[in-house]
Amino acid sequence: MFGIVRPCSHHLGEGLKTQWMAHLCGLCLALRKDHGQFSRIVTNYDGLLISVLTEAQAERSTDWRRTAGPCPLRGMRTASVAQGEGARLAAAVSLVLASAKVRDHMADGDGLLARKPVAAAARRVALGWDRAGARAGAAVGFDTAVLVDAVDRQTGIEALAGPGTSLLTVTEPTETATAAAFAHTAHIAGRPGNAAPLAEAGRLFGRLAHLLDAVEDQAADAEAGAWNPLTATGTSLFEARRLADDALHGIRLALHDVEFTDKKLAHLLLAHELRRSVDRAFGSTTCSHAQSGPGGPQGFGPPPSGFGGPNPYGGNPQGGGAGNPYGGGSGNPYGGGAGGPVGPGGPGGFGGGPAPEQPKGRRGFWAGCGMFFVVCCTCQMCCAESYEGPWSRKKREGCCHNCDCNCNGCDCCCPCDGC
Incomplete structure (x- = not known):
């Protein structure tokens, strides 16, 4: 619900941080104004990108900001917040996608939603959000049916996916939905020529959002027996990282073709902060382009199990040998051999070391x-x-x-x- 683009205030700087918060608060207040207090729970970081992109393309005017009253989330301070069609489009998209999230939890029987009375109440909430999103979208000329259709197709695609299915087949509905939302910001801002490159950027952003969610949830899904696209299609983390890097590169290229009035915040979020989100999901602190070193070709640790092809890390193909830093020798810092952290005496081994902390289960809706x-x-x-x-x-x-x-x-x- 919160999104994948969560920028650090140090990266933003004071000026861009103020702008980012203006869009976040603007989305929250647009939801409250048009759809009631309860709808504010669908506020999310990725949704505000719609507002950011709209404003970045639009000609400057005096009515693109307003002063909002004190709010507990701002320490009871007033603030200048974004308003207008960009915030309303962001609210419409957030409502429809939140409704989809509720239905997904219901289908999985998560937490309290496994109980029929609670599921019935959640279904009513989801239908209300669908209707509210459709009204809000129509007010700014956006047909949310493309989002609803994408969500409906997702369930069928997941049911048919199995080993050998392309991961991009599974991410396609999300790509289609985000492409439509990104492209419509060009029409709202009065720059129809930007629609095509923004649709491409949105398509790749949707792919990234789906990929990173799958990577972050894979361990918890495996423990809970829940469906995960990586596990279901047999896609390795190495391949997922390659797809993520390709998407990052494509987004940067698409942004170069967009005509902005002021691109600084949009560029920082979609080019730089998005890359950091990928590094965070894969446990990497390096640039996303390929480089050699002990962290492997992408800098995020040893290759996943089952990674085919010749062994680039030395030793025999099964991972043994003293020259292999990820094999089973005694010099292996990543496990397998005696004295290694996952061998005898290491965490989870036979020497009584501390077992790794198990991931906590997800909360119900x-x-x-x-x-x-x-x-x-x-x-x-x-x-x-x-x-x-x-x-x-x-x-x-x-x-x-x-x-x-x-x-x-x-x-x-x-x-x-x-x-």
């Missing part, structure tokens, strides 16, 4: 909603260094926290004048 309000009302989402995701229970970073990240990180993958 309504339990997650309750925790969302707790996180919001205690300002953890904005100000905490980290907090537990209401639904996923994954560690999240507060968007205004003081981080210790490397804010002078490598930007060699995108040499451009948009920074």
